[in-house]
Amino acid sequence: MAEHTCSHFSAEPGSVEQALGALLEGVTPLAGERLALEQAGGRVLADAQIARLDVPAFDNSAMDGYALRAADAGKRLPVSQRIAAGSAPEALLPGSCARIFTGAPLPPGADCVVMQERVERDGDHAVFPDGLSAGDSIRRRGRDVAYGQELLAAGTRLNAAALGHLAGQGIVEVAVRRRPKVALLSTGDEVIDPGTPLGPGQLYNSNRPMLTRLLESFGAEVVRRVNVPDDVGQTRAIIREAAEVADVVVSTGGVSVGEEDHVKNALERLGRLDLWRLAIRPGKPLALGRLPKHGGEAKEGGEARFVGLPGNPVSSFVGAWLFLRPLMGALTGCAALATLPAMTATADFATRTGPRRHYMRAALAFTPQGPVATAFADQNSGVLSSCVDADVLVDVPPDATVAKGDAVTCLWLAGG
Ligand SMILES: Nc1nc2c(c(=O)[nH]1)N[C@H]1C(S)=C(S)[C@@H](COP(=O)(O)OP(=O)(O)OC[C@H]3O[C@@H](n4cnc5c(N)ncnc54)[C@H](O)[C@@H]3O)O[C@H]1N2
Numbered sequence: 001m002a003e004h005t006c007s008h009f010s011a012e013p014g015s016v017e018q019a020l021g022a023l024l025e026g027v028t029p030l031a032g033e034r035l036a037l038e039q040a041g042g043r044v045l046a047d048a049q050i051a052r053l054d055v056p057a058f059d060n061s062a063m064d065g066y067a068l069r070a071a072d073a074g075k076r077l078p079v080s081q082r083i084a085a086g087s088a089p090e091a092l093l094p095g096s097c098a099r100i101f102t103g104a105p106l107p108p109g110a111d112c113v114v115m116q117e118r119v120e121r122d123g124d125h126a127v128f129p130d131g132l133s134a135g136d137s138i139r140r141r142g143r144d145v146a147y148g149q150e151l152l153a154a155g156t157r158l159n160a161a162a163l164g165h166l167a168g169q170g171i172v173e174v175a176v177r178r179r180p181k182v183a184l185l186s187t188g189d190e191v192i193d194p195g196t197p198l199g200p201g202q203l204y205n206s207n208r209p210m211l212t213r214l215l216e217s218f219g220a221e222v223v224r225r226v227n228v229p230d231d232v233g234q235t236r237a238i239i240r241e242a243a244e245v246a247d248v249v250v251s252t253g254g255v256s257v258g259e260e261d262h263v264k265n266a267l268e269r270l271g272r273l274d275l276w277r278l279a280i281r282p283g284k285p286l287a288l289g290r291l292p293k294h295g296g297e298a299k300e301g302g303e304a305r306f307v308g309l310p311g312n313p314v315s316s317f318v319g320a321w322l323f324l325r326p327l328m329g330a331l332t333g334c335a336a337l338a339t340l341p342a343m344t345a346t347a348d349f350a351t352r353t354g355p356r357r358h359y360m361r362a363a364l365a366f367t368p369q370g371p372v373a374t375a376f377a378d379q380n381s382g383v384l385s386s387c388v389d390a391d392v393l394v395d396v397p398p399d400a401t402v403a404k405g406d407a408v409t410c411l412w413l414a415g416g
């Protein structure tokens with residue numbers, strides 16, 4: 001019987017939790033780099049951002065109308081000044097009002113604004129309705145952001161609103177995590193690139209564009225794409241070289257038990273196999289490990305992580321969501337990528353699982369009775385059409401029975 005010295009390695013298929021433990025163990029966020037705000041969309045903040053300004057920076061009008069004292073409600077008042085946005089007002093003369101526009105600073109002395117539709121203008125005067133309160137239609141200084149508060153936490157992924165929030169502070173440059181560099185290796189003599197006519201037994205590479213897109217959406221940069229022939233020496237050489245230029249080496253195929261499955265063997269020879277085979281469907285033969293770096297561009301950490309996804313496109317797709325997403329989260333310090341958002345839905349299908357936890361691809365419908373998950377009829381790991389319209393993975397435990405109408409846990413495939 002074969003003996004394995006690595007403590008993480010077990011002859012029995014592992015759990016997702018064990019795999020994540022092995023994969024993320026010792027992973028620390030990559031170095032930061034400074035980027036202009038225009039280039040920083042989708043990137044992860046390396047440091048917390050502290051507000052250097054109140055926003056708004058001054059009390060201002062929320063309406064086009066008139067500024068006055070609420071105590072003068074119901075009166076006819078002279079219009080003593082006109083305040084446009086971007087101008088500096090004078091103090092409001094007692095017993096008068098000021099013409100004011102949205103965003104313009106409130107004059108000292110005024111305590112409310114009335115929108116012009118509620119005001120009757122009479123030459124140089126304006127007639128106000130009753131029942132005004134101090135604070136009406138005023139946007140107070142610091143209502144959105146107060147000076148000194150944490151504006152955005154380290155690890156925030158910069159979405160559109162976060163970029164606007166930073167710009168609102170006058171920030172032009174931020175420190176963000178470097179994007180994890182990924183080498184994407186496609187194994188299998190039968191797998192060819194689109195653009196070449198198909199020969200007998202061949203198929204086009206579906207995994208490469210799919211995984212490139214997923215990896216990019218998880219914040220990574222795919223720096224190398226290589227076809228790996230079913231040859232032990234070339235598999236080893238290509239993996240070894242990939243580890244020099246990448247933080248993460250991802251392969252597809254060649255991790256099962258056939259004679260042409262060289263990936264696991266190469267990993268054992270070149271580095272360390274942390275875990276092989278998981279009790280999940282799809283994705284059983286997944287292999288995780290580490291590869292030493294001997295030199296080259298990306299030496300951070302001294303080793304590259306290795307994720308060997310099964311070749312079946314559905315297995316690759318599910319493996320990417322379950323493992324590559326949290327790995328990119330750990331490498332960029334982005335906690336939001338660590339777990340898939342989970343929700344409960346009503347199953348519109350029935351199933352029974354065996355010893356493997358089943359991640360079923362399903363579409364989610366929002367009904368007045370709550371969300372309903374409809375699993376695609378053919379859940380085979382070669383049937384990629386089951387992923388195209390999938391909103392969620394239904395997480396069905398091993399040895400379970402699901403009947404139509406049961407509550408099931410769904411993992412949301414957000415932003416893929
Ligand atoms: N005797 C056993 N055979 C298999 C087992 C097993 O336990 N015992 N497990 C099966 C399961 S489950 C899976 S999943 C597959 C995964 O095997 P590999 O990761 O070694 O993948 P390959 O054999 O290389 O390819 C599987 C399948 O996917 C196609 N493929 C590969 N790469 C691509 C690509 N880039 N784009 C599109 N399609 C791709 C390939 O042609 C094969 O059809 O093993 C089972 N076998």
Ligand code: MOO
Pocket residue numbers: 280281282283284285310312314315381382
């Ligand atoms: O584990 Mo495989 O991915 O079921 O087909």
